[in-house]
Amino acid sequence: MDFSVRTDPPEIGDFRKEVRAWLQENMRGSEHLRWSAGWSTRDNEEEYQFRRELGRKLGRKGWLFPVFPVEYGGAGLTIDHHVVLDTELDRYGLNLGHVFYTVAHVVAPVILKWGTEEQKREFLPPLTRGEITVWELLTEPQGGSDAANCQTRAIKQGDHYVVTGQKVMVGYRSPDALFTLVCTNPSGKRHENLSWLLIPGNLPGITIQPMYLMMGLKNSVFFDGVRVPAKYLIGGENNGWKVANTHLELEQGGEGRVGTNALVERVVEYCQQTRVDGKPLLEDTNIRNLIADMMIELHVVSLMERRNFWHRFVRQPHPYGGVQFRYYQRMVRLRNAERLQQIMGYDALVPNPSVHEDVDFDYVVRSGPGRMHGGGTLDTDRVVFARRVGLGRPTKEKAPETI
Amino acid sequence: MDLRLTETQQMFKKVAADFVKAEAPSHLLTQWFRNKATFLPELYGKVAELGWLGMLIPERYGGAAVSFTDCAVVFEELGCAPVPGPLFSSGVLGALLILEGGSEAQKKSLIPDICSGKSIVIAAITDGGAGWGPESVETRLNKTTGGFVVDGAKRFVYDAEGATSFICAARTENGQITLVVVDRQSPGVSVTPQIGFMASVCEVRFDHVQVTDSNMLGEAGAGWQILDRALEKALPILCAYKVGACQEIFDFTAEYTRTRVLFGQPIGRFQRVQDHCVDISIHLDAARWVTYETLWKLDAGMPATASVHEAKAVASEAYYQACNFAHMVFAGPGTDYQHPLMAHSVLAHTLYQYLGTPLYHKRKMMELSYPSGEK
Numbered sequence: 213m214d215f216s217v218r219t220d221p222p223e224i225g226d227f228r229k230e231v232r233a234w235l236q237e238n239m240r241g242s243e244h245l246r247w248s249a250g251w252s253t254r255d256n257e258e259e260y261q262f263r264r265e266l267g268r269k270l271g272r273k274g275w276l277f278p279v280f281p282v283e284y285g286g287a288g289l290t291i292d293h294h295v296v297l298d299t300e301l302d303r304y305g306l307n308l309g310h311v312f313y314t315v316a317h318v319v320a321p322v323i324l325k326w327g328t329e330e331q332k333r334e335f336l337p338p339l340t341r342g343e344i345t346v347w348e349l350l351t352e353p354q355g356g357s358d359a360a361n362c363q364t365r366a367i368k369q370g371d372h373y374v375v376t377g378q379k380v381m382v383g384y385r386s387p388d389a390l391f392t393l394v395c396t397n398p399s400g401k402r403h404e405n406l407s408w409l410l411i412p413g414n415l416p417g418i419t420i421q422p423m424y425l426m427m428g429l430k431n432s433v434f435f436d437g438v439r440v441p442a443k444y445l446i447g448g449e450n451n452g453w454k455v456a457n458t459h460l461e462l463e464q465g466g467e468g469r470v471g472t473n474a475l476v477e478r479v480v481e482y483c484q485q486t487r488v489d490g491k492p493l494l495e496d497t498n499i500r501n502l503i504a505d506m507m508i509e510l511h512v513v514s515l516m517e518r519r520n521f522w523h524r525f526v527r528q529p530h531p532y533g534g535v536q537f538r539y540y541q542r543m544v545r546l547r548n549a550e551r552l553q554q555i556m557g558y559d560a561l562v563p564n565p566s567v568h569e570d571v572d573f574d575y576v577v578r579s580g581p582g583r584m585h586g587g588g589t590l591d592t593d594r595v596v597f598a599r600r601v602g603l604g605r606p607t608k609e610k611a612p613e614t615i
Numbered sequence: 616m617d618l619r620l621t622e623t624q625q626m627f628k629k630v631a632a633d634f635v636k637a638e639a640p641s642h643l644l645t646q647w648f649r650n651k652a653t654f655l656p657e658l659y660g661k662v663a664e665l666g667w668l669g670m671l672i673p674e675r676y677g678g679a680a681v682s683f684t685d686c687a688v689v690f691e692e693l694g695c696a697p698v699p700g701p702l703f704s705s706g707v708l709g710a711l712l713i714l715e716g717g718s719e720a721q722k723k724s725l726i727p728d729i730c731s732g733k734s735i736v737i738a739a740i741t742d743g744g745a746g747w748g749p750e751s752v753e754t755r756l757n758k759t760t761g762g763f764v765v766d767g768a769k770r771f772v773y774d775a776e777g778a779t780s781f782i783c784a785a786r787t788e789n790g791q792i793t794l795v796v797v798d799r800q801s802p803g804v805s806v807t808p809q810i811g812f813m814a815s816v817c818e819v820r821f822d823h824v825q826v827t828d829s830n831m832l833g834e835a836g837a838g839w840q841i842l843d844r845a846l847e848k849a850l851p852i853l854c855a856y857k858v859g860a861c862q863e864i865f866d867f868t869a870e871y872t873r874t875r876v877l878f879g880q881p882i883g884r885f886q887r888v889q890d891h892c893v894d895i896s897i898h899l900d901a902a903r904w905v906t907y908e909t910l911w912k913l914d915a916g917m918p919a920t921a922s923v924h925e926a927k928a929v930a931s932e933a934y935y936q937a938c939n940f941a942h943m944v945f946a947g948p949g950t951d952y953q954h955p956l957m958a959h960s961v962l963a964h965t966l967y968q969y970l971g972t973p974l975y976h977k978r979k980m981m982e983l984s985y986p987s988g989e990k
Contacts, residue, residue, distance in 0.1 A: 213684060214617045215908045216915075295616060470616075480985055495987055504977040507984065508905075508925055515904035522618045532896065540897050594886065594893050603872045603892055604883020 215518070217295050217470045224292050231275075231300045238269055239304055249569040250310045251583065252384070253428040260313065260385065264342075267312020270297075271342030276308060277320060279525070279615070284324065284332050285340030291525035295470055302471040305568050309469065313384055314345040318462040319391050321615045322408070326447035326455045335410060335446075344388035347413075348459065349379035349433055356585070357592045359393065359460075360403055360453060364435060366394035373409065373445065375438040381423060383431045387413045390433065393456050396449050406452035410444040411435075426582040457612045463587040464596065465541070466534030466614055468521025473514060475548070476507050478571040482556060493555070502551045509544045516540060529611035532600040535593040542584050542593075549580025624688045631692030634665065639696040641955040648958035651808070653699035653815040654777040662698070663732025668706030671848060672714060677727035683848070683913040687855035687906070694859030697962055699815060701735050701774035703856060708849040709736035712782050716794055716833035716841035725780075725796070736796070737778040739769035739819050740842070740970075747971040749839045752792050754821060756785035762827040765795055765803075768820045773969045775806050775817035783821060784838055791836030795826055813965040814958075847923050850970065851913060854906040854930035857966060860959055861899040861937040867955065868892060868941045882944070891940040898940075902926075902933035924980040928973040934963040 220228055242262055248254045270276045273287065278294045280286020287293070298307050309317045316339045323335050338344045355361035364377025375394060390411040397405040411418070417438035423430045447455035480503065483494035493499055516537040523530040552560040552573050563574040570576075584590055602608035620628065638658060647653055662668060670686040672678020679686075686707070693702060701709075710729045713722055713736070728734040742753035754767025765785055775781070781797045781804070797804060803824035809816045833841050869892055872883025882888045909926040912919040938960040942949050949956040967973070 213620065213907055213911050214915075215911050217616055292616075494985065500981050500985075500987065501974070501977065503985070504981040507981070508929060508977065511925070512901040512905060512929070515908060516900065518616070519618060519900075519904060522616055533900075536893070536896055536900065539893060591886070594889055597893050597896070598883065598886075598889040601869055601892065601896070602883075603869055603889050604881040604885070606873060 228296045247568045251427045264312050267342035276342050277340040285337035298470050307471045312342050315348045316346045318459045322458045347383035347387040347390050349382050349392035351381050362395045364394050366396050371442045372439045375435040379433045381430045403453040408446050408452040408455040461612045461614050464534045465538035469517040473510050474571050513541050532597050535596045539593040546580040549577045628688045631689045635696045639698045649952040659700045669710045669730030672710050677730035684910045687910050690852050691855040691859035694856035695863040697860050704774040705735040707852050711845040711849050715844045734779040735777045736780045739772045739781045739783045752784045754785040756787050765821040765824040770818050772819045774815050792838035793835050794832040794838040796830045814961045850923050850927045851909045854926045857930040857934040858903045864937045864941050865895045865899050868944050891943045894940045895937045898933035898936045902930040905929045921980045921983040924976040928976040931967045932973045935967045938963045
């Protein structure tokens with residue numbers, strides 16, 4: 213086995229050097245910026261624009277989706293190139309996944325897998341080149357976890373679908389395109405009545421309203437008789453549940469990651485600087501034990517992420533790795549949220565805009581309870597786990613292939 | 616990055632899995648553990664014939680000189696059963712202690728017999744029992760005319776039953792720790808099985824046992840450094856053994872949820888039962904990946920000391936917790952000594968303690984990562 217993500221196989225050649233030099237050049241001017249988390253309470257226009265632009269620049273080189281074929285906006289490279297790009301971006305605290313504030317990383321693989329040749333050529337490049345921002349709309353007011361109970365209707369009229377309904381708790385900033393699950397056959401059987409639809413963000417009849425949540429701003433999207441050309445339906449009519457499973461697998465932990473987590477370093481730094489009774493907090497045995505547990509659990513989180521990343525790219529989906537990882541990561545977040553409160557008291561509840569949001573104690577503490585539900589709950593994760601392992605059943609549900 | 620096993624490793628794994636199926640089926644295992652017959656000379660001989668003793672040892676001393684990961688995949692399969700006996704304690708740790716601390720003559724005379732299974736060499740470290748650090752060593756090593764005398768009682772010596780020699784950690788008159796190889800047949804050595812919720816653990820007394828210079832392993836006072844060096848290489852193999860055990864527990868628990876029917880349906884349909892299985896899988900995979908990452912570091916010649924401590928902490932905790940969650944699923948029948956879970960449960964408790972608890976190793980890891988004491 214080889215766990216390394218920073219020593220490259222010979223085929224990589226000078227690629228890491230090239231990427232490093234490119235980033236040195238293109239990250240210039242970002243030194244004073246502090247990155248927002250994927251789901252952010254901060255609102256920093258300069259930071260947002262910098263990352264959008266960085267996304268466009270990476271996209272032009274095919275580097276946002278390095279393993280995608282060139283004709284679909286990728287660079288036709290290998291998993292090892294992807295690892296190089298991700299680890300080099302990681303040095304700046306970023307990763308390919310959400311470098312430019314969109315969910316293209318879970319949507320593009322769906323189009324690649326399910327789209328027709330025409331759809332792939334038309335829809336993929338703007339996404340993969342970082343030109344447009346994308347939202348993914350799944351949750352509805354009546355059915356959070358029960359995504360298949362989809363009430364947003366898309367009724368075929370001629371060569372259009374007429375979409376009416378509401379999606380909630382989605383998106384960030386403004387979208388150029390919305391990817392959503394719609395009901396195309398209201399009288400059809402569950403799981404066989406849905407379709408996966410791309411909706412251009414500028415069509416008439418779309419209203420977006422902000423929702424103020426624990427982890428920052430999200431949105432409610434209303435569709436009121438929105439006429440969507442039929443060519444935007446991806447993967448075939450009434451086949452939407454299968455299509456959605458591709459991005460659900462990615463969202464539910466199957467995407468994987470090779471990046472690092474700087475939280476422990478930040479906590480240690482705090483404990484070295486903070487003195488109690490004349491001694492640094494880091495000398496306290498109880499504090500040291502808490503930090504040791506944090507270290508170990510975050511390390512296990514990153515190993516599971518790396519495992520999932522690898523399984524995805526070698527096209528051997530881990531049977532239950534996605535949901536297992538996501539459930540574990542969320543439980544670790546909860547435990548770490550409490551550990552931070554134990555270690556630093558009220559300081560754990562005070563935002564600090566001078567650090568990246570991912571390691572801002574206030575954000576980390578709120579992430580415990582606040583980020584338990586995005587893309588499915590702790591409970592749906594365990595339900596999926598049970599199906600994949602075949603608990604109480606003779607058969608095991610297969611993990612969907614993703615890319 | 617490549618998280619696959621090599622073809623050789625897959626072959627090793629298969630041979631070991633077949634061995635376990637043939638030689639240590641669960642009905643025999645439950646009997647062995649229930650009757651506390653965990654040292655089985657015949658079984659041990661077969662393990663030796665397959666070359667699984669001294670796998671990490673150079674060929675010139677009778678070992679197989681395979682990589683850490685190669686050795687680990689075999690021990691992972693052996694842990695599935697779990698195959699009892701001093702496979703790890705002598706075949707890995709005992710052999711490595713002599714390799715790390717012994718003179719050329721000692722290596723030549725002692726290690727080949729460990730590899731062939733003819734001799735079984737067991738480390739006797741803890742005195743008080745609660746501590747695994749050097750501070751806990753109390754057994755004394757006093758100079759006499761013509762040699763030394765060892766005096767002390769080593770409690771909780773794992774796999775002592777079949778031992779032919781002990782490597783005893785003892786304190787010299789000036790307080791230094793030295794390792795001494797003591798023949799089990801020496802006058803004054805006595806071995807008594809220890810009673811309690813543990814497997815294969817004995818008290819080993821050294822009552823005025825005479826030894827000579829040639830029994831010393833390494834220089835006077837070098838005992839703990841030798842032990843540290845040997846443990847760094849040995850512990851990840853023990854971790855792999857526990858990974859195998861966790862995998863087995865996960866597999867047979869998942870299978871039970873398919874076949875056990877209550878309230879008119881297989882219990883695996885109940886989400887609370889599913890939750891226990893999720894928890895087992897998390898402990899299993901935490902142990903698996905931390906262990907294999909550590910093995911990779913050792914194979915790649917990278918610094919691995921902190922990782923080894925982490926792996927020992929995670930794998931011990933994982934084995935213990937996997938048993939606990941399995942007990943939740945199996946309920947009453949799982950506490951019957953006839954049930955395979957009981958062999959694992961008693962061993963998980965034993966190995967939680969053996970060579971240091973999770974808390975002990977977490978602190979060591981923390982100390983290496985962020986040393987205490989102001990600079």
